[in-house]
Amino acid sequence: MTAVTTPAAVRRPHLTRWVLRLHRPELVAWAGLVLLGAALLLWLGGPLTDAAADGWRQYNACDWSDKCSYDQDAILRYKDAYNYLTLPLAALPLLVGAWAGAALTGRELESGTAQLAWAQGVTPARWLATRLALPAVAVTAGTSLLVFLHHRAWSAARGRIGTAKSWWDPWTFHTNGPSTVALALAALAVGALAGLTLRRALPALAVSLVATAGVWGLAQWLMPHLWPAVTRVTGLKHGYDGLYSGITVDQGLVTRTGEHIPEPVCSAHTTEECLRMFEKRNAVGFFHTYHPYAHYGPLQLTTSALALALAGLFTVAAFLVLRRLTGALRPGKGATA
Incomplete structure (x- = not known):
């Protein structure tokens, strides 16, 4: 059969x-x-x-006092x-x-x-x-x-x-x-x-x-918007140096009321002049919203x-x-x- x-x-x-x-x-x-x-x-x-x-x-081992060679x-x-x-x-x-x-x-x-x-x-x-x-x-x-x-x-x-x-x-x-x-x-x-x-x-x-x-x-x-990001804040004098690196979502100024606003364009010749301009806008620090490596x-x-x-x-x-x-x-x- x-x-x-x-x-x-x-x-x-x-x-x-x-x-x-x-x-x-x-x-x-x-x-x-x-x-x-x-x-x-x-x-x-x-x-x-x-x-x-x-x-x-x-x-990294070079002290640059003498001629230093490395495998460039x-x-x-x-x-x-x-x-x-x-x-x-x-x-x-x-x-x-x-x-x-x-x-x-x-x-x-x-x-x-x-x-x-x-x-x-x-x-x-x-x-x-x-x-x-x-x-x-x-x-x-x-x-x-x-x-x-x-x-x-x-x-x-x-x-x-x-x-x-x-x-x-x-x-x-x-x-x-x-x-x-x-x-x-x-x-x-x-x-x-x-x-x-x-x-x-x-x-x-x-x-x-x-x-x-x-x-x-x-x-x-x-x-960057598919997962909640984290936000770090530093004082004006520290700039963004104290913030962390990663995928940036947003950054700008923090006002006295806690509001986050975009950082205005500053064409001053010195950093101190820019900081004074930011303070006139009631800014007290910088914020950085980003994704760290853990994300x-x-x-x-x-x-x-x-x-x-x-x-x-x-x-x-x-x-x-x-x-x-x-x-x-x-x-x-x-x-x-």
């Missing part, structure tokens, strides 16, 4: 294999990019960091390598969004490959779900590995290299945590939506790039949650656009592909 295989059971693995075979070059390129990035980040967090740290120890080249190599690896990793969502718009959906609709799949019994919803799920797994795995190695490299240099980037540097902040992974997933959904809406590869690529950059900028703009984890989680929420909204919008598109393409609707 033989088992009966339903058509749906036959089609489901076929669709997955078809998607993998169709996008095999991109998958191979992505795997190669991740492996290359991982190797470079291991190099950055290992030999380059150790050499630069030795250079900084030599520099090692310090500069680390600085350049860090920037060259951090900026592309921060921009990785742009690459994901551009590919999703141009190749994942836009090219398939433009060439008629999607319509061919639908005609062979693959439902549009499952077609889109498969195209989003498989890249999402690859993007999550690859980006998570790179983010982990970047944070490892940054941590190895913290406190050892004088020119190491601070945790609140915008590029460092995102590439050190899960927000880059979440932004890449949001870019994937943005690209899929752009491809379904425009149905042409090149316009979808351009729109995906602009929209992904907008999502990245929105996340960065909202990030790094909460800020990462809230920013990632925001990006994932946007990814969910874009995904729902993509399915709605697909439903409208396939409804218009049905016979008797008066529309053509």
Whole structure:
């Protein structure tokens, strides 16, 4: 007695294999990019960091009474390598969004490959779900590995290299945590939506790039306001020197009534003249509202949650656009592909 295989059971693995075979070059390129990035980040967090740290120890040991030598080249190599690896990793969502718009959906609709799949019994919803799920797994795995190695490299240099980037540097902040992974997933959904809406590869690529950059900028703009900040106050004579560093949310003057007001522009030639001007405005000190390093984890989680929420909204919008598109393409609707 033989088992009966339903058509749906036959089609489901076929669709997955078809998607993998169709996008095999991109998958191979992505795997190669991740492996290359991982190797470079291991190099950055290992030999380059150790050499630069030795250079900084030599520099700090100098008394400058005599000619002092230190390994400046090692310090500069680390600085350049860090920037060259951090900026592309921060921009990785742009690459994901551009590919999703141009190749994942836009090219398939433009060439008629999607319509061919639908005609062979693959439902549009499952077609889109498969195209989003498989890249999402690859993007999550690859980006998570790179983010982990970047944070490892940054941590190895913290406190050892004088020119190491601070945790609140915008590029460092995102590439050190899960927000880059979440932004890449949001870019994937943005690209899929752009491809379904425009149905042409090149316009979808351009729109995906602009929209992904907008999502990245929105996340960065909202990030300081997603978690309660702390406020520190000092007297006028101490200026901002007694305050703490981190992600600044607001700063200015504190009046006698406790009101926080913006610091007025002072064009005086001396600090004392500026302080007298501030006192005429009833100012008694400075305030600084900011996020310290202890807020790094909460800020990462809230920013990632925001990006994932946007990814969910874009995904729902993509399915709605697909439903409208396939409804218009049905016979008797008066529309053509």
